[in-house]
Amino acid sequence: MSGHTESDFETAIEAGLLGAGGYASRSPTAYDEAMALFPDDVTGFLKDSQAAKWAQLEALLGSKTAATVLDSLAKELDVKGTLHVLRYGFKCYGKTFRLAYFRPNSGMNPEAAASYAANRLTITRQVAFNSVMKKADGKNRRCIIDVTLSLNGLPVATAELKNNLGSSPQRASDAVRQYCDTRDERDLLFVFKKRALVHFAVDPDEVW
Template identity: 35%
Template sequence: MLSTITPAKLKENAFQQLIKEYLINENNYLESSNLNYDKYHALDTEMLFEFLETTQSKTMKELKNIYGAEYKQKIVKRLNEELARRSMIDVIKHGIKDYGKKLDLAYFKPPTDFNEKLNKLYNQNIFSVIDELNYQDKKRIDVVLFLNGLPIITMELKNQDTGQDYKNAIYQYKHTRSPNEKLFRFKQRSIVNFAVDKDEVYMTTELNGKDTF
């Protein structure tokens, strides 16, 4: 696929669009948008509740009966607390409890195809992508990938044809992305951050200013 793309077409935005379209067309990602993104909690709440309502309708109905019209705000608040207290990976693995009700945040692939229910739940995970995510104030990042509304991967993309490469992306993560910004808080939100150009990819799991490794 990449071999058919000419250097003239691979300007930075085109490179970004190529990656997004590949995720959507070849890997069944959904395209989400800044309109769905809750900056304060660093969550795609539209995808989060689409997943919860689809996979756990009974539990969601019970929580609606408890909380009334504010049920979404209450669930997001609880999720935010658990992400801060535990970690993104732990919450994805084990879910959360709200008012004694268990909510799963993801479903893992069953070891066999025999259990139809588990396989159906696994296939109802929602992987989504937002490009040019306006994550805080006027700050944007090229691409963010989500699992059921939870941000798991960020990407800074560079194209050598525009005079920049992965080193410029690494510089951005070190100097213009703060580990205090919720999207980048270690363990609480993005699990891994990628610096990408057309030839090389580098990754870090923890932003730490100029000492980021």
């Protein structure tokens, strides 16, 4: 890491995950605040990995297919939670869609290997949304997350980064306080089990 700012730290982490790390970068504008999802990655993964089921729905729903699928996913996440949906998928119009494929036990099954390879791992820097936590003057508080990691469009982890070098050094403990004091558990990204499953406080020496 050549620089001494949080942005430099973000850049270093992103560089480590891209390419050989298997991740792709996503723009924060791809994030849908209302659903707390990356909808294009959700629908893109489903179209690529379960094309026949998607085509059947599309024949039935036409231009409403993507919106209907995303609505079904959001409802299932609300009721059953992220971990359940990742393990068992979700239903839409009687069809069960997988939202993740896990690494096969061996390379003997080419179809299983291809399904696993279809997973989309993404990193997004500076995801922003209006928090339900208001400012002292009653106005909306804009919440910005340093790093969001997603699997097939579903956020599974967030991270607040601190750099203990430079002119204004901070540590991972400061990121912990940031989560406790300025992040609201009512915001969908943070609601227990419904979106991100884990939140990291990180500096160059420690991860909490």
